[in-house]
Amino acid sequence: MSLMPDRAGRSYRRARPAQRRTAPAALAAPALLGFAFLLLPLIALLIRAPWSGMTRILSQQAVASALKLSLIAASLATVFSLLLGVPVAWVLARMQFPGRSGLRALVTVPLVLPPVVGGVALLSSLGRNGVLGRYLDQWFGVTLPFTTPAVVIAETFVAMPFLIVSVEGALRSSDQGLEEAARTLGASRLTVFRRVTLPAVGPSILAGSVLCWARAMGEFGATITFAGNFPGTTQTMPSLIYIALETDPDAAIALSLVLLVVAVLVLALLRDRWVRPGNTV
Amino acid sequence: MSGAWEPSRADESNNLAVHAVVSRGEFTLDVEFEVLPGEVLAVLGPNGAGKTTLLRVLSGLSPLESGYLRLGGQSLDEPARNVFVPSEQRPVGLVFQNYRLFPNLSVLDNVAFAPRSNGSGRRVSRSVAGQWLDRLGLVELAGRRPHQLSGGQAQRVALARALAADPVLLLLDEPLSALDARTRLEVRGELRRHLADFAGPTLLVTHDPLEAMMMADRLLVIEGGRVVQQGTPAEVARHPSTQYVARLVGLNLYEGTAETPATTVPDATTLASGSAASGSVASGSVALDGGGSLIAAPEEAMAGRVLVSVRPSSVSLHPHRPEAGSPRNVWSGRIKGFELLADRVRVEVVGEPDALVDITPAALAELGLVEGSLVWLSVKATEVEVYPAG
Amino acid sequence: MRRSAVYLLALGSAVVLATTACSSSKSDTPAAGSASTPSTTTSSTTSALTGTITVLAASSLTGTFTTLGKHFEAANPGTTVKLSFGASSALAQQINQGAPVDVFASAATKNMDQVTTTGGATKSTNFVKNVMEIAVPPSNPGHIATVADLGKSGVKLVLCQPQVPCGSTAATVFKNAKVTVKPVSLEADVKSTLTKVESGDADAGVVYVTDVLAAGRKVKGIEIPADQNASTEYPIAALTKAPNAAGAQAFVDYVLSATGQSVLTAGGFLAP
Numbered sequence: 001m002s003l004m005p006d007r008a009g010r011s012y013r014r015a016r017p018a019q020r021r022t023a024p025a026a027l028a029a030p031a032l033l034g035f036a037f038l039l040l041p042l043i044a045l046l047i048r049a050p051w052s053g054m055t056r057i058l059s060q061q062a063v064a065s066a067l068k069l070s071l072i073a074a075s076l077a078t079v080f081s082l083l084l085g086v087p088v089a090w091v092l093a094r095m096q097f098p099g100r101s102g103l104r105a106l107v108t109v110p111l112v113l114p115p116v117v118g119g120v121a122l123l124s125s126l127g128r129n130g131v132l133g134r135y136l137d138q139w140f141g142v143t144l145p146f147t148t149p150a151v152v153i154a155e156t157f158v159a160m161p162f163l164i165v166s167v168e169g170a171l172r173s174s175d176q177g178l179e180e181a182a183r184t185l186g187a188s189r190l191t192v193f194r195r196v197t198l199p200a201v202g203p204s205i206l207a208g209s210v211l212c213w214a215r216a217m218g219e220f221g222a223t224i225t226f227a228g229n230f231p232g233t234t235q236t237m238p239s240l241i242y243i244a245l246e247t248d249p250d251a252a253i254a255l256s257l258v259l260l261v262v263a264v265l266v267l268a269l270l271r272d273r274w275v276r277p278g279n280t281v
Numbered sequence: 282m283s284g285a286w287e288p289s290r291a292d293e294s295n296n297l298a299v300h301a302v303v304s305r306g307e308f309t310l311d312v313e314f315e316v317l318p319g320e321v322l323a324v325l326g327p328n329g330a331g332k333t334t335l336l337r338v339l340s341g342l343s344p345l346e347s348g349y350l351r352l353g354g355q356s357l358d359e360p361a362r363n364v365f366v367p368s369e370q371r372p373v374g375l376v377f378q379n380y381r382l383f384p385n386l387s388v389l390d391n392v393a394f395a396p397r398s399n400g401s402g403r404r405v406s407r408s409v410a411g412q413w414l415d416r417l418g419l420v421e422l423a424g425r426r427p428h429q430l431s432g433g434q435a436q437r438v439a440l441a442r443a444l445a446a447d448p449v450l451l452l453l454d455e456p457l458s459a460l461d462a463r464t465r466l467e468v469r470g471e472l473r474r475h476l477a478d479f480a481g482p483t484l485l486v487t488h489d490p491l492e493a494m495m496m497a498d499r500l501l502v503i504e505g506g507r508v509v510q511q512g513t514p515a516e517v518a519r520h521p522s523t524q525y526v527a528r529l530v531g532l533n534l535y536e537g538t539a540e541t542p543a544t545t546v547p548d549a550t551t552l553a554s555g556s557a558a559s560g561s562v563a564s565g566s567v568a569l570d571g572g573g574s575l576i577a578a579p580e581e582a583m584a585g586r587v588l589v590s591v592r593p594s595s596v597s598l599h600p601h602r603p604e605a606g607s608p609r610n611v612w613s614g615r616i617k618g619f620e621l622l623a624d625r626v627r628v629e630v631v632g633e634p635d636a637l638v639d640i641t642p643a644a645l646a647e648l649g650l651v652e653g654s655l656v657w658l659s660v661k662a663t664e665v666e667v668y669p670a671g
Numbered sequence: 672m673r674r675s676a677v678y679l680l681a682l683g684s685a686v687v688l689a690t691t692a693c694s695s696s697k698s699d700t701p702a703a704g705s706a707s708t709p710s711t712t713t714s715s716t717t718s719a720l721t722g723t724i725t726v727l728a729a730s731s732l733t734g735t736f737t738t739l740g741k742h743f744e745a746a747n748p749g750t751t752v753k754l755s756f757g758a759s760s761a762l763a764q765q766i767n768q769g770a771p772v773d774v775f776a777s778a779a780t781k782n783m784d785q786v787t788t789t790g791g792a793t794k795s796t797n798f799v800k801n802v803m804e805i806a807v808p809p810s811n812p813g814h815i816a817t818v819a820d821l822g823k824s825g826v827k828l829v830l831c832q833p834q835v836p837c838g839s840t841a842a843t844v845f846k847n848a849k850v851t852v853k854p855v856s857l858e859a860d861v862k863s864t865l866t867k868v869e870s871g872d873a874d875a876g877v878v879y880v881t882d883v884l885a886a887g888r889k890v891k892g893i894e895i896p897a898d899q900n901a902s903t904e905y906p907i908a909a910l911t912k913a914p915n916a917a918g919a920q921a922f923v924d925y926v927l928s929a930t931g932q933s934v935l936t937a938g939g940f941l942a943p
Binding site for chain 3: 123124127128129143145146224225227228229230231233234235242243245246247249
C-alpha cells in the first residue's frame with residue numbers, strides 16, 4: 001500500500017497476467033454466485049422450453065400480433081420518453097427553483113411504484129372517469145383505456161423515469177464550460193442545447209433510451225391495468241405470456257424466449273452500431 | 282431590460298471602461314480600469330484574486346452587482362440602469378484557459394460555430410472559418426477533432442474560434458498555462474503577433490509575470506479583489522507595490538518609513554541589525570516595518586512611507602561578519618530553506634529583515650550552508666531602491 | 672324449464688340463507704351461534720387441531736373465504752388459516768408446481784381436474800355454484816338492460832379471458848342468448864374485469880353474481896334471465912400432499928357444513 005506511484009505503475013505491468021489468474025477469493029466467490037444466480041433461470045428457461053412444440057406455439061396469430069404490438073408500443077414509448085424526458089432531465093439538472101429535489105423524487109416514483117398501481121393511477125387520471133380523462137371524453141369524445149395509445153401511455157409512464165435518471169445524471173456531470181463557451185460565441189440557449197449539450201450527453205441519452213425501451217418491452221402491470229388485454233389492440237407480449245402462464249405454461253416459456261431473443265438482438269445491434277466510442281454524431 | 286449591442290466596429294473609440302463590483306460570499310471584487318482599442322492589458326494576480334470573476338463579468342456569464350461595463354460607449358452591464366446584455370449578444374470573444382473546444386466538432390466546425398450561431402448558413406460559416414484557419418496557419422488541421430490536436434494547436438484553434446465571432450473586445454484566460462514550457466515559448470511569440478493585429482481592446486488574464494510582461498502593453502495587478510498596482514510592465518517590475526508582485530518579479534520588497542536625511546554620513550561598519558534603534562541614523566535610511574533598516578544611496582533618499590526593493594542577486598552571504606568595506610548594509614540571519622532555480626540557488630534567510638538571496642551552486646558548496654545555519658548578509662546601498670508607497 | 676326451476680329454487684334458498692347469515696353474523700363467536708354449535712363442536716372435539724392451514728381459493732371467493740377463515744380460526748383456537756386468492760388456473764399451476772398447500776377451492780371443475788389428474792387430490796366435492804350477472808357502472812353509461820345490449824356496437828364490454836371460468840361461463844351465456852359480442856378487453860381474472868367496470872372505463876362486464884354483491888354500490892347488477900344464464904361449479908379438495916392433512920380435512924368439512932354454506936350463500940353463492 002505504501003508503494004510509490006511509479007513503482008506501483010511499473011510492477012503493475014508484470015503483475016497483470018498473474019492477477020488475471022488469481023482474483024481474490026473474497027470477490028471471486030460471490031461474483032461466481034452472482035453470475036449463477038442471474039444465468040441459471042435463463043438456462044432453465046432454455047432447458048424447459050418446449051422445443052418440439054415451438055412452431056405450433058409461435059405460429060399462432062396472437063403471438064405475431066402481440067410481438068408486433070410490443071415492438072411498436074415500446075418504440076413509441078421510447079420516442080415520447082425522449083421528447084418529454086430529455087427536457088424534464090434538463091430542467092431538473094440545470095434550473096434552480098424551490099422544490100426541485102422534491103420534484104426530482106416525484107418524477108422517479110414510477111421506478112419504485114408497483115406497475116399495477118401505476119395502471120390504477122393512470123385510470124384515475126386518464127380513464128373515462130379520470131381527473132383529466134373525463135374532459136377528454138366530454139370535450140373530444142376520446143377515451144383512452146382499451147386502446148393501443150393506452151398501451152403506449154402506460155409503457156411511457158413506467159419507462160420514462162429510466163431515461164430521465166440517466167440523462168439527468170449525464171447533464172449534471174457534463175462540462176458546463178462548453179455551454180458557456182458556446183454562449184460567448186453568440187449561440188442562443190436553444191442552439192447551445194442543440195449543438196453542445198445534446199451531443200455531450202448523447203451517449204447517455206442513447207443508453208437511457210435503450211433502458212427505457214427494454215423496460216417498455218417488458219412492461220406488463222400498468223399496461224394490463226390501464227389498457228386491458230385484447231389481441232391485436234392491447235395485448236402485448238408480456239400480457240400474452242401472463243395469460244398463457246395460467247393455462248399453458250409451455251407456451252409461456254416459448255413466448256418468453258421470443259421476447260428474450262428480440263431484446264438481446266436489439267441491444268446487441270444498438271451496441272454495435274451506435275455505442276461505439278468516438279462514433280458520436 | 283436587455284438590448285442587443287449595436288456594433289460599431291469601425292469606430293476607433295471602442296475602448297473598454299469597467300467598474301466591476303461582484304461579491305461571492307466573503308469575497309468582493311471591486312475594480313475599475315480602462316483599456317484602449319489595440320491595447321493589451323494583462324490582469325495579473327494570485328489565485329483567488331478575482332481574475333476569473335472579472336472575466337465572467339466581462340463576457341456576460343455573470344452579472345455585475347453594481348458599477349458599469351461599457352464598450353465603445355455602449356453599456357453592456359449596468360445594474361443601476363437595469364442594463365444587461367447577455368453573453369450571446371455581446372461582441373466579446375473569450376479564449377478559455379482549457380480552450381473548451383467542442384469535442385464533437387471538427388476544427389473547421391469549431392471555428393465556424395460563431396458564424397453559424399449568428400445565423401449564417403453552413404457553407405458561408407465554413408468559408409469564414411476557413412479564412413481564419415488560413416490566417417492562423419491551421420488549414421491542414423481543419424478536419425481534425427480537438428482530441429487529435431497538440432496543446433499549441435488547440436490554443437490557436439481556440440483563438441481562431443473566438444476571433445471568428447468578429448469580437449470588439451478580446452479576452453484571454455491564462456492562454457498559455459495549459460502548454461508545456463517549450464510550446465509556451467513558441468506560442469507566446471505567435472500570440473503576441475496575433476494580438477497586435479487585433480484592433481479592439483484585449484484583456485489577458487494570467488498569473489505568469491513573464492507572460493504578462495511580454496505580451497501586455499500595461500499591467501493591472503489585482504489582489505483580494507482590488508487593484509493594487511497598474512502601469513507599464515517596466516514600471517511594475519522595477520517598483521513592485523506588494524509582496525506578491527515583488528515575488529513575481531523576483532525582488533525582495535520591504536515597507537518602511539524613510540528617516541529625514543541627516544547631514545553626517547556615519548561609517549558603514551557601525552550599521553548592523555538593530556542599528557536603527559540605537560539612534561545612529563544615516564541619510565537614505567529606511568526603518569523597515571518588520572524590523573531592521575536599510576540604507577539606500579543618497580540620491581534615493583526621500584521622506585515618509587516608502588517601499589524598498591532589493592534584487593536577490595544583489596545580496597551577498599558570508600559565514601562571518603564581513604570586514605569593513607563598501608557594502609553599507611550588513612545584518613545576520615538564519616537559513617530557512619533553499620530552492621534550486623535554473624542556474625542558481627535561491628536561499629531564504631530569516632532575519633531583520635528577511636531576505637531571498639541568489640547564490641551560485643558553487644558558492645553554496647563553498648559556504649557549506651545547511652538549514653538553520655547562521656549567516657551574515659550584505660547589500661551595497663546602491664543596490665537598494667526606495668520609492669514612495671501606494 | 673328445469674334450469675329455471677332450479678334457479679328460482681336456488682334464489683329462494685339464497686334469500687332465506689342470507690337472512691339467517693345476517694342474524695348469525697351479529698354473534699361472531701361460535702358459542703353464541705346456536706345453528707353453528709353442532710358442527711364446530713364436532714370439528715373441535717374430533718381432533719385438537721393446530722397449526723397453519725394454507726388455502727388457495729379462486730378470487731371470486733375472496734370475501735366469503737376470508738369470513739370463513741376467521742370463523743374457522745375462532746372455532747378452532749390454535750389454528751391459523753392462510754388464504755391466497757387468484758385465478759383458479761394460476762392456483763392449479765402453483766399446486767402442480769409443488770406449492771405446500773392444504774386446500775384448493777376452484778371456481779371450475781376444469782381447474783380442479785388439472786390437480787386431481789396429476790394426483791394432487793384424490794376426491795373433490797362441489798360446494799357451491801355461481802351464476803353470472805351483468806355489472807355496469809352505477810350511472811349505466813351504456814344503457815344496458817339485457818344481454819342483447821352487450822352486443823351493440825359502441826358498448827365497451829369487458830370479459831374474463833376464455834381460459835378462466837368466468838370467461839368460459841360468460842361465453843356460455845352469450846351462446847344461450849345467441850348474442851355475438853365484441854369485448855374491448857379480455858381480463859386475466861374476474862377481479863380485474865370488475866375493476867374496469869368500477870372505474871367506469873368499461874360500460875359493462877359479465878361477472879359472477881357474487882362479485883356484483885361484493886362490489887356493493889360501486890357497480891350496478893343487471894340480472895341475466897335464467898334461460899340465458901350459465902353457472903359454474905366450485906369444487907373443493909383437501910390435497911394429498913397437504914402439510915397439515917387433519918387441518919385440511921377439517922377446513923373442507925367446515926366449508927361443506929351448514930355454517931359454512933350459510934356464509935357462502937350470504938355472499939351470493941348458490942348451493943351446488
